[in-house]
Amino acid sequence: MTDDRLPGDEAAFIAAARSNDPAPFTLVTERYRRELQVHCYRMLANYEDAQDMTQETFLRAWNKRESFKGHAALRTWLYRIATNACLDFLEKRNDRTPVPAELPGAGWEVRYLQPYPDRMLPEDPQDSVVARETIELAFIVAVQHLPPRQRAVFIVRDVLGWPASKAADTLELTVPSVTSALQRARVTMREQLPGHRLDWRSPATHELSDDERGVVRSYMDAHERNDLDALTALLRDDLRFAMLPGSGALIVTARDAVDGWVSGGLFRRGHDDWRCIATTVNRMPAAALYLRTPGDPEHRLYTIAVLRIVDGKIAELTGFDAAGTPWLGLPATL
Structure with a gap:
C-alpha cells in the first residue's frame, strides 16, 4: 500500500515521521491523548500515573x-505503546497491587487509587x-486485582471490544493465550465486583440522572447545615x-457511618x-467538601466524596483525602 492510499491519520503520521518535525507529529497524535490517558488510568488506577x-x-x-508502516491503524499502534509503557511501569513498582486492609472485614485496599476528572475524558x-x-x-x-498482563488482555478485549486476534497482536501473545487470560480475568472480576454489577459490557451510560443530581444537592446541603439526621x-x-x-471498603449502617464520622471529629x-x-x-456524582477551621478566613478543600446512588439513596461512598491536594481542577479554597 502506498502512502497516498493510507487513511488520513496514518498517512499524516508517516509524513510527519519522515519530516522529523515534532510539530506535525504532535498535531496528529494529540487527538488520541485523552483516550490513551483513560486507558492508562484503567491499567494503573492513578490519575497522576496515567498522565x-x-x-x-x-x-x-x-x-x-520510523517503525510505523501503516499496516495497523495508528490508534492501535499507540494503544500498544501505551499498554507496554504501563506494563513496564508496573514491573518496576512493588506498591501497585491491592493489599489487605488494616481494619478487620474491610477486604483489600488500593492505596494508590485516585479519582478521574470527567473534564479530562474524551470530548467526542x-x-x-x-x-x-x-x-x-x-x-x-x-x-x-488482575495480574498486569491479564489486566491488559481484559481491558482491550472486554472494555475496548477488540477481537482476540487484534488483542494478541497488540500484546504480542497468541490467540489461545489471550482467550485463556480473558477467561481467568472474568472470573476474578466477578469475584471482586459487588454482586449487582457484574455486566460491565452493558450499554454505555454517560449522563447523571435527575435523581442522582438531587441526592448530591441534598448531601451537600446536609453538610453545610450540619444536619446529621438528614445526612x-x-x-x-x-x-x-x-x-x-x-x-478498605466497609459495609456499615447509615447510623454507624455518621457516628464514625462524628467520633473522628x-x-x-x-x-x-x-x-x-x-x-x-469517573462518570459518577461527587461532592467536593471545603472546611473552614477557626481563625482561617477561607474554606479549604478537604475531601472529595464520590457517590453511587441507587433508588434515591447513597449505596457507596468513597472519600478521598484532598487536604492540600487541589485535584481535578477544583479550586483550592472558597
Missing part, C-alpha cells in the same frame, strides 16, 4: 516513529472508551464506605463550617 504514562507513550512513539468519545460501567471506581478497583437519611443501611488513603466545633461544590468523577 505520566501517556506522556511516556508519546515520547516512545516519537522515538519509534467512543462508548467503549468511557462507558460509565467501565470507569466507575468499583470497576477500576476490581481491575487492579443519615440519605445513606442506605448497607452502605459501602471507604476513605482513601486509609481503610467531623461536625464538631472547629470542623462544622462547610461549603460544597458538586462535580463528577
Whole structure:
C-alpha cells in the first residue's frame, strides 16, 4: 500500500515521521491523548500515573516513529505503546497491587487509587472508551486485582471490544493465550465486583440522572447545615464506605457511618463550617467538601466524596483525602 492510499491519520503520521518535525507529529497524535490517558488510568488506577504514562507513550512513539508502516491503524499502534509503557511501569513498582486492609472485614485496599476528572475524558468519545460501567471506581478497583498482563488482555478485549486476534497482536501473545487470560480475568472480576454489577459490557451510560443530581444537592446541603439526621437519611443501611488513603471498603449502617464520622471529629466545633461544590468523577456524582477551621478566613478543600446512588439513596461512598491536594481542577479554597 502506498502512502497516498493510507487513511488520513496514518498517512499524516508517516509524513510527519519522515519530516522529523515534532510539530506535525504532535498535531496528529494529540487527538488520541485523552483516550490513551483513560486507558492508562484503567491499567494503573492513578490519575497522576496515567498522565505520566501517556506522556511516556508519546515520547516512545516519537522515538519509534520510523517503525510505523501503516499496516495497523495508528490508534492501535499507540494503544500498544501505551499498554507496554504501563506494563513496564508496573514491573518496576512493588506498591501497585491491592493489599489487605488494616481494619478487620474491610477486604483489600488500593492505596494508590485516585479519582478521574470527567473534564479530562474524551470530548467526542467512543462508548467503549468511557462507558460509565467501565470507569466507575468499583470497576477500576476490581481491575487492579488482575495480574498486569491479564489486566491488559481484559481491558482491550472486554472494555475496548477488540477481537482476540487484534488483542494478541497488540500484546504480542497468541490467540489461545489471550482467550485463556480473558477467561481467568472474568472470573476474578466477578469475584471482586459487588454482586449487582457484574455486566460491565452493558450499554454505555454517560449522563447523571435527575435523581442522582438531587441526592448530591441534598448531601451537600446536609453538610453545610450540619444536619446529621438528614445526612443519615440519605445513606442506605448497607452502605459501602471507604476513605482513601486509609481503610478498605466497609459495609456499615447509615447510623454507624455518621457516628464514625462524628467520633473522628467531623461536625464538631472547629470542623462544622462547610461549603460544597458538586462535580463528577469517573462518570459518577461527587461532592467536593471545603472546611473552614477557626481563625482561617477561607474554606479549604478537604475531601472529595464520590457517590453511587441507587433508588434515591447513597449505596457507596468513597472519600478521598484532598487536604492540600487541589485535584481535578477544583479550586483550592472558597
